[in-house]
Amino acid sequence: MAISRRNFLGWMGAAGLSASLVGKQAHAASTKEFxxxxxxxxxxxxxxxxxxxxxxxxxxxxxxxxxxxxxxxxxxxxxxxxxxxxxxxxxxxxxxxxxxxxxxxxxxxxxxxxxxxxxxxxxxxxxxxxxxxxxxxxxxxxxxxxxxxxxxxxxxxxxxxxxxxxxxxxxxxxxxxxxxxxxxxxxxxxxxxxxxxxxxxxxxxxxxxxxxxxxxxxxxxxxxxxxxxxxxxxxxxxxxxxxxxxxxxxxxxPAPKLTSGALHLIPMVVSLWPVFLAGMYGMTKRRNTIADEEKAKAVAIAIEQTENKAAEILSQAMEKAKKEKENVSKRVERARENRVKKALEHSSSTNSDEGA
Amino acid sequence: MSEQKNKQARGVTDVVLGLMRDDNAKFSPLAAFTGIILLVGTVLTVLRFTQGLGAVTNLTNTHPWGMWIGFDLMCGVALAAGGYTTSAACYLFGMKKYHSAVRPAILTAFLGYAMVVVSLLYDVGRPDRLVLAYPFIVQQGTTSLLFEVGLCVLLYLTVLFLEFTPIPLEWLGLRKARNIAVKLTLTLTIFGVVLSTLHQSSLGALFLIAPSKLHPLWYSPYLGVFFFVSSIAAGLSMVIFESMLSHKKLRHRMGKAYLEEHPPLILGYAKAASLVLFGYFMVKVVGVSAGDNWYLLLTPYGIWFLVELLGFVALPCFLFAVGSRNKDPGLIKFTAVLTIIGIVLNRLNISMIAFNWHLPLDERYIPSWMEITLSVYMVTCLILAFRFIATRMPVFDEHPDFKGQH
CATH class of the missing domain: 3.30.70.20 (Alpha-Beta Plaits)
Structure with missing residues (x-):
């Protein structure tokens, strides 16, 4: 079947792009007086x-x-x-x-x-x-x-x-x-x-x-x-x-005027409804994305906080260990000094004994 | 390799055996009734297509549209609205928790529209020309709202078919084709909503041409809006009603996801239906007001109008609200049935009862028993087809090979 111009326009009208473009039937849906x-x-x-x-x-x-x-x-x-x-x-x-x-x-x-x-x-x-x-x-x-x-x-x-x-x-x-x-x-x-x-x-x-x-x-x-x-x-x-x-x-x-309003709405629905629906979809998707992002952020913060806490605990432990180490080494030092002192005292007493 | 192939695509014998599997072997009065309906319906079908419309219908020149338009087409399309409302809620409005309800709703809608088209083949005088798509191919009457209804129904039936295909494709194990079909979901949903908005409203707008025949309380320049808004309430109620029936008969087929999502779904749908019915009630009141038809409310037709408006719009609106507030599934299910009856009543009022109200009683149309039987026959075929598919294919449950892949 060859597609004539009128057929094509008929389909256009059918698709709702325009019910009033169709030449021959224009009166039926237009607001023009006949x-x-x-x-x-x-x-x-x-x-x-x-x-x-x-x-x-x-x-x-x-x-x-x-x-x-x-x-x-x-x-x-x-x-x-x-x-x-x-x-x-x-x-x-x-x-x-x-x-x-x-x-x-x-x-x-x-x-x-x-x-x-x-x-x-x-x-x-x-x-x-x-x-x-x-x-x-x-x-x-x-x-x-x-x-x-x-x-x-x-x-x-x-x-x-x-x-x-x-x-x-x-x-x-x-x-x-x-x-x-x-x-x-x-x-x-x-x-x-x-x-x-x-x-x-x-x-x-x-x-x-x-x-x-x-x-x-x-x-x-x-x-x-x-x-x-x-x-x-x-x-x-x-x-x-x-x-x-x-x-x-x-x-x-005239009869055609009774339905022309409804016919005029068709191309509007065809044109605007997908925009509205796609918008709704986009909003839903965006809302979900934001929710996911916020969730990810919250998780990241939580992880960071946990990590920080762990690091703090670790550093505190290290500090403590360091201090203990120092304490120990001080004690060791003191003990050594004491021993040296004692040894010195001991040797000096023997020396004086010998001298006497 | 061949083993893997066997696992993916079901063998022909499997399919045939699956189709033949008898899930209704027990004899019951219902089965007997179904059998009788199918038998009588088939005989009447032969009668219709060999003897003509006059042999089976009570249609007259003043009542050229009867049961098959008033019930099969008008009610069929309205009650199949669960398809677009559910898929829109799930895929466009982000109500993902309703996901498991999409497939049953799509299946109901697809079969509903198929039934509508078959009924139209019975109703038109030249079904051969309808099959050959005369209005779209031979000559286009673009100024007719029926042209628009026809085109939208045809396109929407195609959309529903495509939305339905993942079900049999999963069942057959055709993974590639199934994945393509699933990818189309969003586009098809948007198409579906646009087409449904158009033809649901245009079914009402069909009657805009006859202000001198339709009673002023039902006639309104807003007829299109009335039909569209009420179709949403009808769709939501049908999903509730259909799930209620399925729970009784097909529970063994229901997956964990469906059973878990079902109670909150019913509550959500009841809330939505209450809201929509409230809007519908308001626009109906606006309709009476705009036509200044208050004075007609106390006539017999006016009382009938009030029965429809108060008993089957305002009351279910209230009951749905109470049911969802008290989390009362029993009340919600009852209200869904009430709403469905109300929508059917509305469509029958507009196409038959309040149509030609000016004519004397003896010139009015009452459907013949054969017309009614054929309508029952259509609905019976629909239910059997639904049952046939839902017991075999992944409708209420997920296919084990495709779990979580939606």
């Missing part, structure tokens, strides 16, 4: 216009060549139970009864401007395309399912029943059709213009204009304009979004 790809597309879902005909579901099923459901799309009984996205249903219409009248809400991937799924994928299987679609590359997916943990809208689904090659499944915004200049299947099939495809910037203007023109018909909120940093799908509703099962407590922080 307002979405300029001129990217989106869809405005006007919930007040939806009649719950499920044409979008059927179109989605056809376009994506998914298996047909057990009950036909015309069977309205399906709507009585709240449904969730599945591996064979990329979009779902749910019914919510508010003050006696039914409200229909279409659910699918919201195609975030800064997708949580893309930021947490450790093989980069997700990509936000310049046209607005968030697409998934099954050929690299390891199946860790972190994207599903991360998605605040609970969109990605997993083929748990596929034994060998399960994949993550979600709406693609019909990216293959967009490339051909065609509309997404659901938008194309919508008979009431509840779905409107266009540039996201234009859709925001249209949504604002509708709220302004019919303030009693809409709540003053475009869902998806700010949520999780903004999504390519936008929603208008006549009732508060939280009443129809759309979470309003997600906040406006």
């Amino acid at each position: 307002a979405g790809h300029p001129g990217s597309y989106g869809v405005l879902h006007d919930i007040t216009r939806c009649v719950g005909c499920r044409s979008c579901e059927e179109a989605c099923n056809t376009v994506n060549k998914l298996p047909k459901p057990a009950k036909p799309y015309t069977d309205e009984s399906v709507l009585n139970k709240k449904r969730k996205l599945t591996t064979t249903e990329y979009t779902i219409v749910n019914k919510s009864v508010q003050e006696g009248s039914p409200i229909f809400i279409k659910t699918q991937c919201n195609h975030c401007l800064e997708p949580a799924c893309a930021s947490v994928c450790f093989v980069n299987a997700f990509q936000k395309l310049p046209n607005g679609a968030v697409v998934y590359d099954a050929s690299v997916c390891v199946g860790c399912r972190y994207c599903m943990i991360a998605c605040p809208f609970e969109v990605p689904t997993y083929e748990y029943d596929a034994p060998y090659t399960p994949e993550v499944v979600k709406c693609t915004l019909c990216a293959p059709l967009l490339e051909k200049g065609l509309l997404p299947g659901c938008v194309e099939s919508c008979p009431t213009e509840s779905l409107l495809f266009g540039k996201r910037d234009d859709l925001l203007k249209i949504a604002r204009a509708r709220i302004e023109k019919f303030p009693s018909r809409y709540v003053d909120h475009i869902y998806g304009e700010q949520e999780m940093g903004g999504t390519s799908w936008l929603y208008l509703s006549g009732v508060p979004f939280k009443d129809i099962g759309m979470r309003e407590d997600l906040g406006n922080t």
Whole structure:
């Protein structure tokens, strides 16, 4: 495998030298603002216009060549139970009864401007395309399912029943059709213009204009304009979004910002922790060395003291011996003198005897 | 010359016989239970890899992570923290009196991480691509904390393997290779601590991406700090707990140095664990305070949170202090178990119990008996491997040929 520049930088980032050096993924971990790809597309879902005909579901099923459901799309009984996205249903219409009248809400991937799924994928299987679609590359997916943990809208689904090659499944915004200049299947099939495809910037203007023109018909909120940093799908509703099962407590922080702090700390730990640990080791070692030195010193002093004492004792003994020797020699001397004296006295007396 | 060679390197027959030696010939209910677990686990393994995740797990699209992430990965990694804490204490922080505890701790950690990696192979949808290291070789998702966790776990498993190698090398009598491995100790220890700091904390930081799914009492920007600090307490407690089990079953293998250093080691570890748990308690309180989540404490989830925080953090903190002050090994061992339960509880709370707390009960995840059995299977294999190695190789005692050469 040849090592490309990006691969190399990827490894650098992995080694924690810099998580923000990596060109392509820079936004995910940087503090820079990202307002979405300029001129990217989106869809405005006007919930007040939806009649719950499920044409979008059927179109989605056809376009994506998914298996047909057990009950036909015309069977309205399906709507009585709240449904969730599945591996064979990329979009779902749910019914919510508010003050006696039914409200229909279409659910699918919201195609975030800064997708949580893309930021947490450790093989980069997700990509936000310049046209607005968030697409998934099954050929690299390891199946860790972190994207599903991360998605605040609970969109990605997993083929748990596929034994060998399960994949993550979600709406693609019909990216293959967009490339051909065609509309997404659901938008194309919508008979009431509840779905409107266009540039996201234009859709925001249209949504604002509708709220302004019919303030009693809409709540003053475009869902998806700010949520999780903004999504390519936008929603208008006549009732508060939280009443129809759309979470309003997600906040406006783009998903990558939630983890950027932790990512930024990694290179710091990699750089400074070894310094700290080596320092601790050095201090321990130094402390041991000093302790050893002091021990050696103490031993040396003790030896010296003992030696000095021994020398002193020796010299004292020598002195004593010397003195004794002197004493002895003095005594010997005196004895000799005495003897000489006696001898002299003796000889002088004999001499005088002779003389007499 | 040839005689000397024979003395140094063990013959192939010796090795084979040593491996085959049966140290568990007696029949006991525990042995029977172990046998059943191994048998059922093997059948379930076949089922998992031929029928898919759906056949054995209760995982759903809203609960994509279950038992094998919540217990095997999250708890496995935390409880294997004894490896880096003990080797750091001994080699970096100069606590030489803990030297005889390093090998059992390294062995536990190495087997623990090996178990984690094997469990991940069960859990991911495409284990073949995990084996081929797709995230590191094919395409790097460097903005993912999971990328960092994966890389660190992989590198740390290698470090642990290298730290472990002197044990089998001494056993095999390969002096030269063993001496090279021993020379790497300091470098490996520093690597180990850096890698552990990173992935222990990043396991917690994995959940930073999901503030809308994890209960606010457990969600915190400090999740990484919580996981790292608590992993130290978990590691220290595991060393105490593991020594307690080993004393029961492997006492005959324990050398003089191990047996002599053991009582002061337990006291020292209890003191350290008490201190760390105190710090952990403080940062958890800071977490509640920073999120201004006091008002949630009186909800059912809040009471559950308090059970975890007071019963399994504050209480063991206090009991460890009392135990080390009174030199009470019984209390210390009890407290170690309490701490371990607390860490397991915390990891399960974050990954399963307080995760998706906003969903109605019938949409919540409860692991299938097959998932639980496979987790038990993993732990059983780990214990058997530990026992297998510790009864044969110089783990608790010094090899007679290598006495005092560390």
